[in-house]
Amino acid sequence: xxxxxxxxxxxxxxxxxxxxxxxxxxxxxxxxxxxxxxxxxxxxxxxxxxxxxxxxxxxxxxxxxxxxxxxxxxxxxxxxxxxxxxxxxxxxxxxxxxxxxxxxxxxxxxxxxxxxxxxxxxxxxxxxxxxxxxxxxxxxxxxxxxxxxxxxxxxxxxxxxxxxxxxxxxxxxxxxxxxxxxxxxxxxxxxxxxxxxxxxxxxxxxxxxxxxxxxxxxxxxxxxxxxxxxxxxxxxxxxxxxxxxxxxxxxxxxxxxxxxxxxxxxxxxxxxxxxxxxxxxxxxxxxxxxxxxxxxxxxxxxxxxxxxxxxxxxxxxxxxxxxxxxxxxxxxxxxxxxxxxxxxxxxxxxxxxxxxxxxxxxxxxxxxxxxxxxxxxxxxxxxxxxxxxxxxxxxxxxxxxxxxxxxxxxxxxxxxxxxxxxxxxxxxxxxxxxxxxxxxxxxxxxxxxxxxxxxxxxxxxxxxxxxxxxxxxxxxxxxxxxxxxxxxxxxxxxxxxxxxxxxxxxxxxxxxxxxxxxxxxxxxxxxxxxxxxxxxxxxxxxxxxxxxxxxxxxxxxxxxxxxxxxxxxxxxxxxxxxxxxxxxxxxxxxxxxxxxxxxxxxxxxxxxxxxxxxxxxxxxxxxxxxxxxxxxxxxxxxxxxxxxxxxxxxxxxxxxxxxxxxxxxxxxxxxxxxxxxxxxxxxxxxxxxxxxxxxxxxxxxxxxxxxxxxxxxxxxxxxxxxxxxxxxxxxxxxxxxxxxxxxxxxxxxxxxxxxxxxxxxxxxxxxxxxxxxxxxxxxxxxxxxxxxxxxxxxxxxxxxxxxxxxxxxxxxxxxxxxxxxxxxx
Numbered sequence: 001x002x003x004x005x006x007x008x009x010x011x012x013x014x015x016x017x018x019x020x021x022x023x024x025x026x027x028x029x030x031x032x033x034x035x036x037x038x039x040x041x042x043x044x045x046x047x048x049x050x051x052x053x054x055x056x057x058x059x060x061x062x063x064x065x066x067x068x069x070x071x072x073x074x075x076x077x078x079x080x081x082x083x084x085x086x087x088x089x090x091x092x093x094x095x096x097x098x099x100x101x102x103x104x105x106x107x108x109x110x111x112x113x114x115x116x117x118x119x120x121x122x123x124x125x126x127x128x129x130x131x132x133x134x135x136x137x138x139x140x141x142x143x144x145x146x147x148x149x150x151x152x153x154x155x156x157x158x159x160x161x162x163x164x165x166x167x168x169x170x171x172x173x174x175x176x177x178x179x180x181x182x183x184x185x186x187x188x189x190x191x192x193x194x195x196x197x198x199x200x201x202x203x204x205x206x207x208x209x210x211x212x213x214x215x216x217x218x219x220x221x222x223x224x225x226x227x228x229x230x231x232x233x234x235x236x237x238x239x240x241x242x243x244x245x246x247x248x249x250x251x252x253x254x255x256x257x258x259x260x261x262x263x264x265x266x267x268x269x270x271x272x273x274x275x276x277x278x279x280x281x282x283x284x285x286x287x288x289x290x291x292x293x294x295x296x297x298x299x300x301x302x303x304x305x306x307x308x309x310x311x312x313x314x315x316x317x318x319x320x321x322x323x324x325x326x327x328x329x330x331x332x333x334x335x336x337x338x339x340x341x342x343x344x345x346x347x348x349x350x351x352x353x354x355x356x357x358x359x360x361x362x363x364x365x366x367x368x369x370x371x372x373x374x375x376x377x378x379x380x381x382x383x384x385x386x387x388x389x390x391x392x393x394x395x396x397x398x399x400x401x402x403x404x405x406x407x408x409x410x411x412x413x414x415x416x417x418x419x420x421x422x423x424x425x426x427x428x429x430x431x432x433x434x435x436x437x438x439x440x441x442x443x444x445x446x447x448x449x450x451x452x453x454x455x456x457x458x459x460x461x462x463x464x465x466x467x468x469x470x471x472x473x474x475x476x477x478x479x480x481x482x483x484x485x486x487x488x489x490x491x492x493x494x495x496x497x498x499x500x501x502x503x504x505x506x507x508x509x510x511x512x513x514x515x516x517x518x519x520x521x522x523x524x525x526x527x528x529x530x531x532x533x534x535x536x537x538x539x540x541x542x543x544x545x546x547x548x549x550x551x552x553x554x555x556x557x558x559x560x561x562x563x564x565x566x567x568x569x570x571x572x573x574x575x576x577x578x579x580x581x582x583x584x585x586x587x588x589x590x591x592x593x594x595x596x597x598x599x600x601x602x603x604x605x606x607x608x609x610x611x612x613x614x615x616x617x618x619x620x621x622x623x624x625x626x627x628x629x630x631x632x633x634x635x636x637x638x639x640x641x642x643x644x645x646x647x648x649x650x651x652x653x654x655x656x657x658x659x660x661x662x663x664x665x666x667x668x669x670x671x672x673x674x675x676x677x678x679x680x681x682x683x684x685x686x687x688x689x690x691x692x693x694x695x696x697x698x699x700x701x702x703x704x705x706x707x708x709x710x711x712x713x714x715x716x717x718x719x720x721x722x723x724x725x726x727x728x729x730x731x732x733x734x735x736x737x738x739x740x741x742x743x744x745x746x747x748x749x750x751x752x753x754x755x756x757x758x759x760x761x762x763x764x765x766x767x768x769x770x771x772x773x774x775x776x777x778x779x780x781x782x783x784x785x786x787x788x789x790x791x792x793x794x795x796x797x798x799x800x801x802x803x804x805x806x807x808x809x810x811x812x813x814x815x816x817x818x819x820x821x822x823x824x825x
Contacts, residue, residue: 005027005558005561006023007554007557008554008555008557008558008561009023009026106181107175107177107178107180107181107414108178108181108182108185108322110323110324111181111185113324114185114322114324114327115185115189116324116328117324117325117327117328117331118189118191118327118328118331119191119331120328120331120332120334120335120337121159121160121191121192121234121331121334121335122158122159122189122190122191123158123159123191123293123335124156124157124158124159125156125157125158125159125232126153126154126155126156126157127154127155127156127157128154128230130154130155130157131152131153131154131155132152132153132154132155132156133150133151133152133153134150134151134152134153137151137153138150138151157193158190158191158192158193159191159193159232159293159294160191160192160193160232160233160234160263160294161192161193161194161195161196161228161232161233161234162186162192162194162195162196162233162234162235162236163196163198163226163233163234163235163236164182164183164186164195164196164197164198164213164236164238165198165199165200165210165235165236165237165238166179166197166198166199166200166213166238166239167200167237167238167239167240167241167243167251168199168200168201169201169202169239169240169242169243169245170243170428170432170433171240171242171243171418171421171422172239172240172269173432173436173438173441174398174414174417174418174421174422174438175238175240175269175414175418176438177414178269178322178414179238182238182267182322183195183197192234196212197212197213198210198211198212198213198221198226199211199212199213200237200239200251200254202243202245202250202251206245206248206250207250208223208245208250208251208253208254209221210222210223210225210226223254223255223257223258224257226258227257227258227261227262228261228262231261231262231294231296232262232294233262234262234263234264234265234294234334235255235258235262235263235264235265236264236265236266236267237255237264237265237266237267238266238267238269239251239266239267239268239269240268240269240270240278240418240422241266241268241270241275241278241279241280242277242278242279242422246278246279247279247282249347249348249349252315252317252347252348252349253349255315255317255347256315256349258297259296259297259298259315259316259317260296260297260298261296262296262297263294263295263296263297263334264296264297264317264318265317265318265319265320265330265334266317266318266319266320267320267321267322268280268319268320268321269322269418270321270415270418271321271323271415272321272326274415274419275319277379280319280345283345283346283347283348284304284314284345284346285343285344285345286302286303286304286316286343286344286345286346287302287303287304287341287342287343287344288300288301288302288303288316288318288333288341288342288343288344289301289303289333289338289339289340289341289342290333290334290336290337290338291336291338292336293334293335293336294334294335294336295336297315297316297317297318298315298316300316300318300344302316302346303341313348313349314346314347314348314349315346315347315348315349316344316346317344317345317346317347318330318333318342318343318344319343319344319345320342320343326343329341329342329343330342367424368448369446369447369448369449369451369452370448370452372424372425372446372449373425373449373452373453375423375424376388376420376423376424376425379423380419380420380423381416381419383409383411383412383416384416384419384420384423386409387401387404387405387409387412387416387417387420388420388423388425388453389453389454389456389457389461390404390408390409390457390461390465391404391420391453392445392449392450392453392454392457392462393454393457393461393462393465393466393508393512394465394466394469394508395442395508396426396442396443396444396445397439397440397441397442397443398417398438398439398441399439400469401417401420403468403469403472404465404468404469405417407468408464408465408468421443424446425445425446425449426443426444426445426446427443427444427445427446428441428442428443429441429442429443429444430442450511451511454511454512454515455515459515462512462515463512466509466512509524510524510525511524543567543568543569544568544569544589544590544660545568545569545571545588545589545590546563546568546569546570546571546588546589546590546591546592546656547571547573547579547582547583547588547590547591547592548560548563548570548571548572548573548592549573549574549576549579549591549592549593549594549597549605550572550574550593550594550597550623551574551575551576551594551597551598552574552594553574555594555625556572556573556574557572559572559592559623560572562649562652562653563652563653563656566653566656568656571588575599576597576598576599576600576601576605577599577600579605580600580605580608580609583609583615583618584612584614584615587615587616587618588618589618589619589660589663590618590619590620590621590656590659590660590663591609591618591619591620591621592621592623592656593605593606593620593621593622593623593639594622594623594624595622595623595624595634596624602622602624602634602639603630603633603634603637604637606620606622606634606637606638606639607637607638609638610637610638617663617666618663619640619641619659619660619662619663620638620639620640620641621639621640621641621642621643621655621656621659622634622639622641622642622643623643623644623645623647624642624644624645625644625645625646631800631803631806631807632802632803632805632806635806635807635809635810636806636809636810638813639810640659640662640810640814641655641658641659641793641810643655648783648784650784651783651784651787653784654783654784654787654788655783655787657787657788658787658788658791658792661790662792662814665769696720696721696741696742696812696815697720697721697723697740697741697742698715698720698721698722698723698740698741698742698743698744698808699723699725699731699734699735699740699742699743699744700712700715700722700723700724700725700744701725701726701728701731701743701744701745701746701749701757702724702726702745702746702749702775703726703727703728703746703748703749703750704726704746705726707746707775707777708724708726711724711744711775712724714801714804714805715805715808718805718808720808723740727751728745728749728750728751728752728753728757729751729752731757732752732757732760732761735761735767735770736764736766736767739767739768739770740770741770741771741812741815742770742771742772742773742808742811742812742815743761743770743771743772743773744773744775744808745757745758745772745773745774745775745791746774746775746776747774747775747776747778747781747786748776748778748781754774754776754786754791755782755785755786755789756789758772758774758786758789758790758791759789759790761790762789762790769815770815771792771793771811771812771814771815772790772791772792772793772811773791773792773793773794773795773807773808773811774786774791774793774794774795775795775796775797775799776794776796776797777796777797777798779796781796792811792814793807793810793811795807
């Protein structure tokens with residue numbers, strides 16, 4: 001993907017021709033901009049809706065929500081749209097997980113002490129390749145021999161370099177943040193010449209393969225390639241030792257290659273009291289010491305902790321935990337302090353470790369929910385058991401687990417999270433590999449386990465978990481908790497676009513509500529039923545087919561690179577004539593057209609589509625890099641939106657989502673889908689613009705009188721029926737009493753801003769669909785927030801009057817298409 005982005009940025013065809021340094025600056029700036037939090041909207045006093053006469057979800061946090069302060073501005077921004085599943089194994093009936101972002105606590109909380117514990121390795125040795133002037137010897141030669149010839153000596157250099165080998169088994173994905181911070185600590189420590197990170201994986205033949213961590217290269221390396229001839233490379237293998245490759249002996253056979261030539265150790269991420277549950281539990285414990293610095297493992301002196309018959313065929317490996325004292329003892333042993341003994345293990349080389357060993361993630365015998373939970377509780381710590389109970393009342397994903405930790409179990413650590421995830425009670429709903437973003441992975445308890453856990457904790461704790469997560473999600477969604485609760489207790493109060501936020505949460509909430517009994521049971525049944533329907537709509541939306549037409553391949557590659565991240569089904573066509581034929585044979589869900597094309601330009605392509613009465617309604621987005629391209633001509637030809645390059649990627653995503661939402665609304669509002677064959681072109685032929693103007697009622701809402709007068713001046717020349725309203729709260733009541741054909745809203749208003757006004761309109765299912773155009777004079781107003789709130793278009797002042805009127809006509813066309821009086825079968 002990065003290669004295609006670089007090729008597009010450096011292409012002449014898009015008019016950029018950036019140098020390599022400029023491309024690097026663009027990519028760096030893109031990363032920095034992504035890290036910034038989304039622009040915040042103006043805080044307004046919400047008018048609380050009247051909640052339906054259904055039970056409110058019990059929550060200890062709802063009582064004081066009005067007094068809560070806004071979340072810390074340093075928190076990461078959250079993406080409230082769940083990622084599409086990466087495999088077909090996703091089971092919608094058991095879906096769980098909510099990919100919201102919460103700040104991650106520091107994984108290495110004792111980082112300074114860990115750095116100090118590595119001080120014994122901070123030695124300097126004579127270099128074999130680099131020389132430096134020996135000033136004392138040179139001065140003595142000049143004084144004694146009168147020779148002005150420098151005396152050279154080997155330059156001092158750092159003693160060791162580090163090969164940090166990371167076990168890439170699925171269970172190690174939980175420790176990504178810990179590994180990242182440990183790597184940074186080693187790189188910045190100053191004790192090592194070099195620190196290189198390698199990923200360790202196993203192929204189908206149980207052969208160990210290594211690749212540079214974070215590298216996109218396909219070639220794998222053999223363990224023998226990492227051997228340093230001078231023996232001054234320190235191998236640190238970081239693992240939890242629970243994968244099947246450890247019990248089969250595949251990994252230990254590879255480690256023996258390094259142990260014979262260099263110092264090597266295992267950094268065990270689990271604390272020592274959990275080692276018995278890993279492959280270390282079947283190895284022999286020993287104490288290891290060294291009489292010289294940096295000797296290979298097999299030359300270490302062994303002192304058995306148990307009675308051993310023979311250790312000659314065993315592999316000696318020091319094992320240390322991420323604790324300062326453990327690291328310090330091992331570092332002193334590597335440095336050759338003969339009086340120091342570090343803990344280690346002896347691994348058998350001539351046979352499998354233990355055929356009877358069963359890992360935490362691989363069970364051949366099917367277990368009941370009760371057996372799974374009992375086995376977990378027998379081996380888990382009290383903190384892990386409590387964490388599992390709280391997780392049962394919420395969707396299961398790492399961001400949600402972190403939220404539970406921060407709000408309800410601040411004394412818990414990553415070790416307790418690992419106990420729960422590796423305890424045999426959870427299963428991922430999509431495949432896990434080293435390249436996946438673990439925060440996007442959704443988990444579910446094995447059948448029946450969640451219910452048993454809910455029965456084991458007080459109802460008050462379940463309600464508190466629901467309340468805490470509701471608070472967090474509601475703030476990220478721009479809602480008050482009362483509104484969020486109303487959306488939960490009344491599923492018909494929101495459509496697919498708000499449901500993609502709360503669907504997984506609502507489903508788990510239904511399980512919790514059943515435990516409250518009586519009237520909550522009926523509410524739970526409604527939530528579960530609606531959740532299933534909404535999820536089916538959401539998945540079909542994510543599988544939308546988007547056809548991109550452009551005569552320049554670099555532009556198509558850029559569009560594909562941007563849009564494929566969202567999981568859409570993308571097709572790229574360079575020839576506009578062929579593309580038109582494809583649309584007629586197999587209509588897509590959305591068309592993205594370049595304006596300037598040699599055979600059929602974007603305007604003519606759009607007109608051909610709109611005039612074809614055999615085609616269903618297809619949203620069309622025109623895209624161009626030319627400033628002289630006419631927005632008016634494009635929209636009047638029948639396009640639904642128009643965007644110029646260079647565009648903001650998030651804005652492009654929002655406009656695509658908005659157009660797909662419009663198509664969804666059109667399809668779901670038609671009594672008979674054959675009515676979709678009545679094209680926009682036919683409607684425009686039946687009703688002239690003057691007729692449209694006379695029959696359309698437009699509400700203009702703005703708290704500034706001058707802005708209203710400006711809109712009135714522009715629109716009255718077209719003969720529209722215009723209503724000017726300064727108070728947004730009054731305007732909302734007027735919309736509910738007498739819905740207009742179009743709403744033009746200012747973004748910044750004191751009572752209800754444009755975003756909140758839009759959300760209120762979209763959530764009111766008693767209203768017909770009303771096209772909404774947001775207008776603002778503020779550069780920091782968010783197009784993305786406006787479109788995702790449910791608006792259909794967004795324009796900034798000062799705008800061109802003709803463009804403004806063209807966008808108004810485009811939205812009124814949409815209203816006509818949705819009108820049951822006009823669209824006939």
